Amino acid sequence: MLAKSSTEIVRQQNSGLVLAQLRRHGPLSHTELSDRTGLSSATVSAITAELERHQVIERQEQAPPAGRGRPRVSFTQRRECGYLIAVRISSDQLEYSLVDYGGTLIDRLEETRRGQDEARSFASALRNTIERLCERSSLSLGEIRVVSISSKGLVDPLQPVLLWSPVFGDVSVDFSAIRGGGLEPDILLSNETRLVAGALARIVERQADERGTLPPRALCALSLGHGIGLGIAHLDPSGEYQVAAPDFGHMLHLANGGLCRCGSIGCIEATAGFYGILRTAFEVPSDTIPARFVPIIEMEKLAANARRGDRQAQFAFRQAGLALGQGLGRMQSLNEKMPVYFTGPGVRFYDLMERGLMEGLGQSRAIRREGMPELHIILDETALVFAGHLDLALGHMDRTAISASQE
Ligand SMILES: [Zn+2]
Missing domain, CATH: 3.30.420.40 (ATPase, nucleotide binding domain)
Structure with missing residues (x-):
């Protein structure tokens, strides 16, 4: 393959800017594209003409608001x-x-x-x-x-x-x-x-754009359920979020802890995942092979018991919160302070985990020094x-x- 010339690379980057703006804020007029990308009017014209010719984008005409004058022309990705x-x-x-x-x-x-x-x-x-x-x-x-x-x-x-x-x-x-x-x-x-962290990054970026403020330098999504998932988004020097999913649920929480689905001992998930919570609540030996799947109704029943005052059920949720809090504390020590968005089916038991979570977070020196991260709960993970x-x-x-x- 021939190396691309620098002009070609710049042209590709500029076309990328145009399509990205249409994706995030479209449909947009020629002037709006020029304003949002910082590209000259002539450059925008050349790019939109090329993308139209290749049937990547198309024009939409909207009647002027007063019914007179020229129609407003805007560009958008061509659906087909x-x-x-x-x-x-x-x-x-x-x-x-x-x-x-x-x-x-x-x-x-x-x-x-x-x-x-x-x-x-x-x-x-x-x-x-x-x-x-x-x-x-x-x-x-x-x-x-x-x-x-x-x-x-x-x-x-x-x-x-x-x-x-x-x-x-x-x-x-x-x-x-x-x-x-x-x-x-x-x-x-x-x-x-x-994917969840990537979508959240896009949302906070848009909110910051609307408010005219800077988006957060980093954020993370912590998905609670049968397993525990983490996604982190970091702003890179060009202002784009880079997203990663480190293996948070399988970081060590307790030496000699419970058997995890991954085969290791003492992972965060083995205490904070649904099967881990059930194991603690029913005092099942911690080396019992984890259930592949726990119906949510089983967790609802356990949560109802905890809310009615069942001490062992309360303890199980609190231990789960503690494992999550300590894990997040370690993460903040290695990264920087960032807002945490809890998602997944397990957020409906957040109230039962909160005390343990705060206790675990409070044990981290980074958090004592820099303060608690913002904590948010998002109910609709599917979206x-x-x-x-x-x-x-x-x-x-x-x-x-x-x-x-x-x-
Ligand atoms: Zn594991």
């Missing part, structure tokens, strides 16, 4: 330029969403997961559902440009391979097997809490996961469209 499918894998179900390039949800399918031995045939089952989604919307497989998949667990940073997950355990799943027979999408595989998928996949489609239009 390509499609993406977002797949959310969770402990009990699979959710598929078909979305166009403009970010509009076209169709959604939910499937109940079939059981534990599905890992080997998982990619082909996923492909079948993608075919069904395409059929329902009369799309050809070739129009699917991106398949964005999320799961809890560990993903390979370089290829679409799920290395370890609560759903499939140590059996890895290679999603590139869905390709072939006309289906050749780019496959993006993400840890689910990483954030979906927003994270869109942000990632549509951004990827924008970059691919720019490369294709400048070849």
